[in-house]
Amino acid sequence: MSNLEFDPHEYTGTLDKREDHAPGDVAEESAGHWVLNANLGLGFSVVLTVASFWAAGAHWIWGPAVPMALIVLAIAQMGVHLVYFLHITTGPDNTNNVLALAYGVLVVFLILAGSVWIMAHLADNMMPMDKLMDMAR
């Protein structure tokens, strides 16, 4: 045995040797940890999904607030999936994953918000069809 104060073989018997983590993959953890994560993810997801379907049919929520409530619930559930199913964490081994995700979210936001914003303005500034027909006469 060398002058190491621990046994390296204890840690190399499992999968590859790893430094960083890729999403959906956590090193040196037992199957039980994965099962726990899956259970927690399923539990939170079921609660949020049921809440979504229920909020969509609820009549005592102020009508215009329902879409916003649904979007908030959806974002929460996406967060649950990222944490419990994809194993994205805030740890230093996850920096690259989180940065890539942040860039993806930025692009998605630009595409969605930009399209909706621009097209809504376009629709607002468009002359109503009947007036357009009147002018053409």
Added chain:
Amino acid sequence: MSDYDLPAAIATLRRVREDPNRLGRRGHGDAGPALGAGHGATGPASKRVIVGYGFWIFLLSDIVMFSCFFAAFAVQREATAGGPTISDIVDLRRVALETAALLLSSYSCGLSFAATNARNRLWTQVFLAITAALGLAFVLLEAQEFYDLVRNGVTPQRSGMLTAFFGLVGLHGVHVSIGGLWLATMMAQVQFKGFRTEIVHRLICFNLFWHALDIVWIGIFTIVYLIGAGS
């Protein structure tokens, strides 16, 4: 003493032992922050990390593509051209079933990877089979939905809204179908090739793919179906 004196692999092993939760600090002693973990001190990442990370980048680009279809639907929502509106074509009961099937398949997929990590072929196959069955149920429910709509004359060419609807929902359905083919391939590979390194890498990627599809479905059932049903 410094970890720079040790070969990288040993420094990593030491770090795993001293810093199991990867918090970047040591429990005791006057040593500096832990090496590795993306700080460039332990050499290139392992193939497993590179494969998973590369697939993660692909998935993000896939989600960006989905966001274009979402944007198209959001913009075209009112463009019904006198045809059926989105609230006319939503069947919430079927959507609830589809959502349950996909969520449970995601769960069972996570369990299959737990079994993979434990190198248990039987349970890996059992959970992958459950994942496949639930994914198939999802695809069949969606096919039934499309069939019912088309039979009643609600086709993609009827209005801008329906083009965007069939485009977005159909694109997701195609993803799930192709994922199902991939899943069947993985089951065969696990059976006949066992838990070789590259097979495990493929299973990691498949897990990521399947969970990402569920994330996209959250967006679809919220934006298209639930908000659509209420409008």
